[in-house]
Amino acid sequence: MNNVIKTPVAYLLLIAILLFSCKKLDDLNVNPNGVDETAVNPNLILPTILSETGKLYTNLGYQDIAGVVQHTQKDAWFESHNDYDWAGSQSWTDYYNILRNTQLLMNRAEESGQAFHQGVGLVMKAYVFGLIADLWGDAPYTDALKGNLNDPQYLTPKYDTQADIYHGILAELETANNLLSQPASSYTGIEAAADLFYNGDPAAWRRFANSLALRYYMRLSAKEASFAQAGIEKIATNPDQYPLILAADEDAAMSYPGTTxxxxxxxxxxxxxxxxxxxRRLKMCATLVNTLQQLDDPRLTIWAQKVEIPLVVDATLPPRTDRISNGKRYLSPDMVANTSVDTDPDYVGIPPSYSNLPSSYNLNPTPGQTSFNPHVSYLNERYRKASGPLLKARLLSAAEVHFILAEASLKGWNTGNAAEHYNAAIEASLDAWQLAANYNAYIETEGVRFDGSLEQxxxxxxxxxxxxxxxxWFDFRRxxxxxxxxxxxxxxxxxPLRFYYMQDEINMNGQHVQEALDRLSTTAFSQADGKNSAWSKCWLLQDTNNPY
Structure with a gap:
């Protein structure tokens, strides 16, 4: 996809010119410093909703959650990323800010009869509320966007249960599928430049809606198996009525222009x-590096750099040898002693939560906050760039859809052949990273060739x-x-299993927070945090014995 984020100001200028270039000056004599919510065009709101959601999702999955699932580790300012020292710092303010804009988009679209924008609004509302329920558990939903000074009851909204939020967003996605089911020519008011994901294509948004529904039906599979099976089979067996994202060029993804x-x-x-x-401080985690190396996975070369100076521990060297020669650092065994080192000549990752000084890993000669370590792999040079063809916010992919359908098939559900979907998922992922030519060899690699197991x-x-x-992370929990x-x-x-409810919310909406906390279950790892712990279980995980 070649979709590009623009700044909200740039989009406002562009779309305003498109919408108002033929109007008289008298018609434009309005407050230049604000937009009246009762008159704003939905196309002026849409870019902010999409760009902020895309950035939010990337910041989750490229930062602290990447540390949780051991894709990456940090070797400076690492406590939150490596060690889960979150201390109640997570806030959902940005999520609800997006949702308020989304509600305004939907209100204006309904008033102006713009069904495309109503459908897109429902998809984005479901996406963001789904994240809130996934990350925190119970949360304000039905009353969340109604707050105003004239109706104080909504200033401290009740918390809906996690289950009710999931069911609510699935119903909204069903409505979105219907709203987005018409030919593009039947819709009014679409401005392709305002749609950063799909350039105003209703069919693409319809695929996104149904693929997102698959995600949440599978999320519910351990708690409500019959409901989840019926929902997934309904979608999988009716491709005309419920089209899906099935190829990499259909992914819900968004590029970064990199101008600011x-x-x-x-x-x-x-x-x-x-x-x-x-x-520099964001490096590959050894868990992921080692897995990719064992599978001879070509994606490793796309995501990581080779170490600048490999270590060589040579028992034939005289004691106290420590020298660099021919681009390698040679060490006698006594210089290593009992220290764990990784002598792989190509790629080295930092083990998860390795130490209180992760910058010292692999005998780094200059440990510290500067994060220079010639003996550990940096991320690939492409991640130094402000923009690039592979630098995208990836909200939902064809690979994920095929993996869901494969998993459903393993459960005995009517979604097609598990092996075929598994293979298609890997093919879609390689295609998304411009490695389609590697598929035939990779899919036959030992350990990659499908063995029918959920773990693989x-x-x-x-x-x-x-x-x-x-x-x-959500799959690991489940x-x-x-x-x-x-x-x-x-x-x-x-x-950890969830985000903490933040202290500001506890202070302002204590009664409803406490009701939500009472519905959580502590685990052996909740410890002094009590119910409001990152290691407590929300409804989705209770009575499942997963992941512990």
Missing amino acids: SANAWPSNTEIDDTGGSNF LITQKWIASWTAATEA TGYPRLQAGPVALRRAL
């Missing part, structure tokens, strides 16, 4: 004003979620795969 810090790839070194430290399937889905690792273990200095001896 607000629309550039996160942690780049072209616009980033930290001297490149945000890029979810592990491949985990790999395919690079830079969009949030869904991998299935226990991949078999990830917390590192030695992590805050707990297990991976």
